[in-house]
Amino acid sequence: MKLRYVFCFAVLLSLLAACAPAAPIAAPTPTAAPATAAIPLPDGERWMTHFKNDLLPFWDRPEALGDPIGRFPSKRCNDGTLYAAQSNPCPEIGENGWLALELEYTVSRSRQTYAYGVAFHLTGEPRYLAYAKAGVDYLRQNAFDRKNGGTYALWNGDSRAWEPAPEFRNPQELAYSLLGISFYYYLTRDPEVLPDILAVKDFIFENYYNPDLNALQWMQASDGSETNPLDKRLVAQLDNLNAYMVLITPLLPEPERSIWKADMVKLANLMIDEFYSEQDNLFFLTVNDPAQKSLAHAGTDFGHSIKAMWMIYHTGLIADEPDLVAFAQTRGRRILEQAYLAESGSWANGYAPGGVLIRDKDWWVYNELNQFAMVMALADPSLAHYLPQTTDYYFRYFVDPQYGEVWTTVDGDTNQPKKDALPKAWPWKNAYHTFEHAMLGYITAQQMYGQPVTLYYAFQEKPAESAIQPYFLRGDLLELLPVARDGVNVYKATFTNIR
Numbered sequence: 001m002k003l004r005y006v007f008c009f010a011v012l013l014s015l016l017a018a019c020a021p022a023a024p025i026a027a028p029t030p031t032a033a034p035a036t037a038a039i040p041l042p043d044g045e046r047w048m049t050h051f052k053n054d055l056l057p058f059w060d061r062p063e064a065l066g067d068p069i070g071r072f073p074s075k076r077c078n079d080g081t082l083y084a085a086q087s088n089p090c091p092e093i094g095e096n097g098w099l100a101l102e103l104e105y106t107v108s109r110s111r112q113t114y115a116y117g118v119a120f121h122l123t124g125e126p127r128y129l130a131y132a133k134a135g136v137d138y139l140r141q142n143a144f145d146r147k148n149g150g151t152y153a154l155w156n157g158d159s160r161a162w163e164p165a166p167e168f169r170n171p172q173e174l175a176y177s178l179l180g181i182s183f184y185y186y187l188t189r190d191p192e193v194l195p196d197i198l199a200v201k202d203f204i205f206e207n208y209y210n211p212d213l214n215a216l217q218w219m220q221a222s223d224g225s226e227t228n229p230l231d232k233r234l235v236a237q238l239d240n241l242n243a244y245m246v247l248i249t250p251l252l253p254e255p256e257r258s259i260w261k262a263d264m265v266k267l268a269n270l271m272i273d274e275f276y277s278e279q280d281n282l283f284f285l286t287v288n289d290p291a292q293k294s295l296a297h298a299g300t301d302f303g304h305s306i307k308a309m310w311m312i313y314h315t316g317l318i319a320d321e322p323d324l325v326a327f328a329q330t331r332g333r334r335i336l337e338q339a340y341l342a343e344s345g346s347w348a349n350g351y352a353p354g355g356v357l358i359r360d361k362d363w364w365v366y367n368e369l370n371q372f373a374m375v376m377a378l379a380d381p382s383l384a385h386y387l388p389q390t391t392d393y394y395f396r397y398f399v400d401p402q403y404g405e406v407w408t409t410v411d412g413d414t415n416q417p418k419k420d421a422l423p424k425a426w427p428w429k430n431a432y433h434t435f436e437h438a439m440l441g442y443i444t445a446q447q448m449y450g451q452p453v454t455l456y457y458a459f460q461e462k463p464a465e466s467a468i469q470p471y472f473l474r475g476d477l478l479e480l481l482p483v484a485r486d487g488v489n490v491y492k493a494t495f496t497n498i499r
Contacts, residue, residue: 039345039388043449047441050395051122055438058404058424059115059431070134074108075099076425079403092423102157105427106143106177109135113180115431117187118439124456126488129187136184140196143177149203151177167221171208171236174200175243179432182244186251186471188458197248198256204240205263214270216240234275234285234304237267241311246472249318251463261319268315268324271308281334282351283308301350301358302339303365306332306372313375314472329379332372336386339369341412345389348412359412363398363429367437370394374444375473378499384448391441400424406434443470447498452478457491470495 058064063082066072077083077090085100093099113135119128143151145166152162153173178200185193208216216236219229241264249260275283277293283305284293291297309332316324339347341359347369349358370390377384397415398406405424407417422429446453453470465477475495483490 039392041384041388041448042391042441042445044442044446044451044453047438047445048122050399051435051438051442054395054399054401054404054406055431055434056119056404059112060119064112065131065134066138068134068138069131070109070113070136070138071104072109072112072135072138073425074103074105074427075423078400078424080425090423093426096422096426099422099426103427104155104157106139106151106153107173108427108430109139109143110177110180111430111432113139114183115435117180117183118431118435120458121187121455122439122442124483124485124490124492126458126486126490129458129488132180132184132187136181136193139177139181140193144196144200150174150200150207164223168219168223170218171204171216172233172239174204175240178244182248186247188460189251189463190460197244201240201244201260208236213274215274216267228288230288232274232287234271234283234287234308237271237275238304238308238311241267241315242307246311246314246318250469251467264315265319265321265324268312268321271312272327275308281331281338295351295353295355297353299350299352299358301362301365302335302348303350303362303368305350306335306339307368309335310368310372310375317474329376332376333380333383336369336373336383340386340390344393344412344415346393346412347390360418361398361410361412363406363408363410364433366390366394366398367433371437371440374440378444378447378473381448405431439471443473443498453495453498455493455495456483457493458488459491460489462491468493470498474499 058080061080063076063080064072073082075083075093077088078092079090081088081090083090083093083100085094113132116128116131116135119125120132139151142155143162145152145162148166150166150169151174152164153169154163155161156163178197181193182197184190185197204216207220210217210230213230213232215232217229218227218231218233218236222229245260245264249257249264252260271283275287275293277284277295280295282295282300284298284300285304287293309328312324313328313332316322316326316328341348347361347366349360349362349365352358370387373383373386373390377387393415394406397410400407403424407421407424408426408429409418409421410416411418443453453475455470457468462480465480468477468480469475476497477493478496479492479494481492483492
């Protein structure tokens with residue numbers, strides 16, 4: 001089977017290379033579509049260059065680290081500086097009223113903690129691990145509700161308090177509070193942090209699963225707004241899989257591993273039963289009545305749909321549920337077909353109600369579509385045909401070449417950043433999606449080009465080699481070398497046969 005994949009990729013790459021020019025491709029005018037026939041499939045080196053040059057500098061600077069380090073700011077101006085109402089009132093924050101409030105978000109800090117973990121994973125530089133550890137420590141000391149369970153969603157600078165009350169928290173924000181600490185555990189297997197991960201997961205499933213809804217409900221009580229605490233929202237289910245369960249479940253001891261596997265299968269099946277439309281081949285975001293699960297009445301984005309397919313796929317692999325794997329492979333492929341815009345070599349965002357295609361592109365939706373294509377291409381090399389075009393478009397139009405990172409939204413008609421969009425760093429847009437995208441781009445491209453994958457870990461105690469795997473994927477551990485770096489027990493892992 002491995003030889004067949006290598007052969008198929010070799011054929012695919014040779015065809016792409018035959019079309020590629022010897023010199024780098026000149027950038028088109030801002031409104032032009034990429035010259036798709038002449039674009040090579042990015043290799044691992046190209047992804048690492050993107051990571052180190054386009055992304056990392058925006059986050060590897062004093063303004064990003066917080067005071068103390070680990071209290072990462074939840075927003076920054078597009079040039080990377082800190083927003084200040086009087087001295088630095090950058091319009092991308094100052095003109096978005098809610099962003100200018102003195103609120104600091106757990107989701108944002110957890111995502112940035114994750115990002116520094118990725119930076120260490122790809123480079124082996126201990127200071128990035130130290131930044132990740134600082135983020136973990138800050139969250140554990142402040143954002144974890146040691147009295148009531150779970151985690152807080154935000155720090156309110158006006159009231160000088162962590163909020164909201166337990167009954168007004170939601171499973172999506174609770175899940176993302178575990179993103180950074182879970183990635184840190186994956187890198188280190190630090191036994192001190194695992195109990196917090198287990199406790200918050202138990203808190204979520206014990207307090208939010210509602211058998212009458214066949215779903216995790218949105219809140220435990222009404223907060224006085226128009227939000228229905230019994231809302232059935234896809235993200236309440238999906239982001240528990242995405243933020244920590246797919247990564248952590250294979251690393252757990254028994255009986256926790258079996259319990260988590262069963263809960264993963266429960267979430268995967270209820271997402272299909274409650275949120276998926278066979279007719280539209282999409283997942284819908286809030287489904288409190290049947291009309292909300294149809295493009296005739298509701299819109300939806302491709303990002304949540306393809307991420308749901310991705311998580312169902314990994315759930316099927318981890319829990320040995322081949323029907324889930326097959327469901328995600330077949331339906332996910334169709335979503336890629338729905339989302340791809342051949343004339344520009346890019347992904348669309350989703351559909352407005354009535355089935356109107358949205359050609360604008362949000363960064364995270366674009367990342368999720370690319371990532372699914374990358375991972376599925378490991379088993380079905382034909383799906384790699386999207387990637388030369390879609391990644392070239394991403395490198396050209398999403399990346400800010402002046403200050404780094406990527407724009408929130410790109411206009412589908414002009415290929416330019418939307419002027420009325422949110423800034424490059426805000427509470428729900430941190431380094432998470434872009435760093436994950438680059439990491440998976442590197443891992444999968446190395447496999448596609450028949451090259452080994454090098455990743456770095458910092459195990460406090462070396463686990464069994466079978467428990468050392470490349471992120472959500474699987475691979476053969478070719479070599480594991482201890483490397484002393486600044487007093488940190490760094491392990492350099494080399495993988496082949498990524499799948």
